[in-house]
Amino acid sequence: MKTERENYHHGDLRQALIDAALELVVEKDVSSVSLREVARKAGVSHAAPYRHFEDKEALLAAVAQEGLEMFNYSLYEANQHITNPLEKLEVGCSAYVRYAIAHPSYYRIMFGAYGANVEKKYPFLADSIQQSWMQFVNIIALGQSMGLIRPGDPEQLAQGVWALTHGFAMLVLDNQITLKDSREIEFRSRFTIRLLMEGLMKR
Incomplete structure (x- = not known):
């Protein structure tokens, strides 16, 4: 039965x-x-x-897709009403870190070694990751058009933003940075992001 x-x-x-x-x-x-x-x-x-x-990869691809949909919405929702691109970037990066800490299992599947290996097999994952990526690229391009962010390839600049934000999130998840509560995480993540933004701002 x-x-x-x-x-x-x-x-x-x-x-x-x-x-x-x-x-x-x-x-x-x-x-x-x-x-x-x-x-x-x-x-x-x-x-x-x-x-x-059909196999483990297909299951984890479905998990990653579900997580990416939540992730992309959280980034969009965090700064949709903000007009200043520098503020949009800071708030977006902070939302990125908050998502990673709130949903570590999704995050590890989305952006860990597994995710990098299956994007070609599951194009919908590549599309969702591209959507995440382009949110940062578009903010930087907007800042450049307004004279607030230094000239340069917006994708290369966005890569630096992504690398720092992802790195900070992973250090927290792996307990390499010990933070006592959500307020301290928010403060430290924004402090780190502002250091990066000083290098992005047009002189």
Whole structure:
């Protein structure tokens, strides 16, 4: 007899598997996730995940896509009403760090080694990451057009912004920087971003 959890409607099963994968990343790491472990965590048969995902990569791609949709919306929502590009950049980078800390499992799957390996296989992931990336590129281009940000290739400048923001987020997630609470994280992240922005501003 099937258990109650094995009688999922297909749509519910798919989400249950995504949720189980996220829990396993918290408990272990991305490399240790398997469809068998995900099925066990979700309380379904070992064959159940194959109704929606052909393999582990397909499951993690779905997790990454869900996380990227949330991530992109959080960046957009944070600065949609701000007109000054320097302020938009600071607020956007701060929102980036807050998302990483609030959703570490999503973040590690989205931007860890796994994500870099599957973008070509799953173009929708590359599109979502490009959307994230272009938010920063467009802010820098806007700042340049207003004479607030130094001349140069906006994509190269955005790469520096992304590298610093991602690096700070990962240092916090890996406990290489010890911060006691969300207020200190916000203060330190903004302080770090402002140091970078001093180099971006037009002299």
